[in-house]
Amino acid sequence: MKRILIGSILPALFIASWEISSRTGLLTLESLSRPSDILRAGIAGLADGSILVATGQTFETALFGLAVAAVAGIIAGAVLGLSPVLERVVDPTIEALRPIPAVAFIPLALMMFGFGISMEATIVAYACVWPILIVTISAVKAIEPRLLEVADTLEMNFVERLRKIILPAAFVRINVGLRVATGIALVVAVTVEIVLNPRGLGYSLMLAQQSLRVDIMYAQLLWLCVIGYVLNALLRNIGPASIVLSRAGR
């Protein structure tokens, strides 16, 4: 509690001096609004639901893309982690595709899907699949070989082996990859919306800026800050993989 108090001294001073200097006419920049106006705009946006609708749209796309990336990345990662030969074949391709910035595919995705959720989710999935894939490969490679031999002698099929041995054994490390990817998913979704997709928080931000509603723009920035903080706290405490995999670890 004490630490929170000490930590909030600086932001409080900053906000206070911002408010005072803009009210006294010391600050007249168009790109700056007053903290009190921002707060009012934020409350108004929450009250009329516009911020929540935009948040819902962004989350929907980010989670959709993330889910596709998680399923694809974990399955492909498990297969590649189990087969050194296949990994040698695929690895150069992965290393060639991975460094391409996901947002560079926006024009292509737009041509393929048009505006909307599919286009955005595809970009998100592309950005998220790499950390998940790479972490899963290394996690599966690190599995105790004895456990795979146990699966062999029990004549488990691939799905059983994946569900009962490989994923639980690689769980802790895959979870790290999923956490990294969740952060990426939100960033990429908002970016795609800012660049051109007419939906979600990124688009609202652009709309506010273009209609010179600086107060709304700041309110939404603040809201993104809150979302990011809460999401990170959630991931640190629960972890997406524990939800997905909790049933396997009986």
Add this chain to the structure above:
Amino acid sequence: MQVKAKQTVGGGKAAATTPGMSMYQVSLSYGASSPERRLILENITLDVREGEFLCIVGPSGSGKTTLLRMLSGLVKPTTGEVRFRGQVVSGPSRERAIIFQDYSKALLPWRTVAGNIALSLEAEGMRPADQQPIVAALLSKMGIVRAANQFPGQLSGGMQQRVQIARCLAQRPKILLMDEPFGALDAMTRQALQDEILILSGEQRMTVVFITHDLEEAIYLGDRVVVLGDTPARIIETIDVDLPRPRDQLTTREDPRFLAHRHRLFGLLRRH
């Protein structure tokens, strides 16, 4: 020497009844090119009779474990063939349970003791409701009922090995392959588990192949003891253990025949 060994092991007596498992002129080498090529096992011919307790002894690093892994199907021979009830072994099978020496690595650390045992039953597609009584029976048979809901990491080595044995029994194997299962345990626990495994195998007339480097353990447990000589491993002797059953940690080990076998095996292994 080798000819003699082959006659003792795969003689006419075994041919009359189909052996549980057999190895015929099996060799194994690692490394592709000739300079690095390392011969691990050379020309092993061996019959495991149905229902017998066969012990294999040899110096450490002699390829005992590799031999057992070939019986399970986890390792394929370079030449020769391994047969199980007449069929050529092409890979691991639920019918041949293998109990690994490093029990801590062979158990699923995220599952409870009961969950580890149930794994064998899940693998054959049994319904959870049907699994429960079987798991309960195995827990009590192995004396680990109180540990049922604990995780392997919370148990002593002896308990963990009991869990592994229970899991292997749950797969209802036709043959039990044991790779120095008690090697890492303290003397008291080892003797207790030796007696338990004798009772288990006697009850169900289970075929057991038991690898050990402990000569006394081999004589105490086995119907026969196969002696491997080292690098590359080959069978140098097979002895029939003519000690009465049930065996007893005190009287069996003091039996003059026990001491005579021990004397003989000790001499054989010292020479190699």
